[in-house]
């Protein structure tokens with residue numbers, strides 16, 4: 001049976017073995033802690049968290065993570081750093097849905113309290129507790145560099161196929177973290193302007209991790225992903241896990257954007273005035289009314305004329321799009 005099937009059938013814990021150089025423990029269903037037992041004296045271990053499937057229908061990241069797990073288990077990928085691998089929302093993955101009750105990636109940082117208890121709010125509580133426990137591991141406490149990559153795929157097409165969303169933080173973004181993102185050959189960075197309930201925001205705010213939500217491409221069902229399209233991300237993560245620092249950018253320079261405004265749906269009659277298939281990072285004309293609801297409308301004002309994650313079908317109170325300015 002392949003690892004993905006074992007994961008989805010909750011049999012992976014009993015089946016998977018790691019080389020004696022790796023101390024493995026499952027902290028919860030779909031949460032695997034791997035600590036290197038031996039490494040060269042001169043190399044210091046950092047701490048890495050890689051998560052996937054926080055949205056259950058975003059399968060490519062899950063397949064990327066399975067690939068890493070498989071290589072670590074076979075011993076073909078050496079482990080340099082303390083590593084926590086998280087398969088986020090298994091019940092939703094089994095049903096091929098983004099979530100069962102509510103969006104898990106809006107619940108972190110205690111925001112799960114604002115939702116009725118359900119599949120996702122229970123998982124948010126569990127994942128927050130696990131992250132706390134992981135950061136109190138002596139090996140993790142001894143490391144100075146903490147990074148978290150939360151892998152996703154976008155619902156729609158995008159003018160920049162691969163991009164990272166960096167959570168809002170008051171401290172500087174670490175240069176070597178931005179450099180890694182640059183070297184991973186993704187196309188764009190987006191800097192958030194406010195705090196949010198995402199998983200990457202949680203690890204950034206509460207554990208000072210260099211964190212990002214990494215959008216690796218478009219969402220497709222299991223088995224329909226062309227993993228070659230994500231080979232740059234896989235290679236960059238392998239490089240990081242092994243501590244080899246061998247990747248170099250092969251594409252034109254990264255584009256950078258900053259979030260300026262969020263379009264929040266507050267009413268049933270909310271309207272988004274762009275076609276459903278509008279791509280992420282589409283540039284819109286000056287003064288165009290992009291969205292409206294009773295007593296409120298959003299008009300494009302330069303230079304904040306790029307739209308990200310437009311989606312009129314979100315629940316009331318949630319974000320129906322972000323307006324971005326391109327940084328030069």
Ligand SMILES: [Zn+2]
Nearest residue numbers: 055058152153
């Ligand atoms: Zn997602």
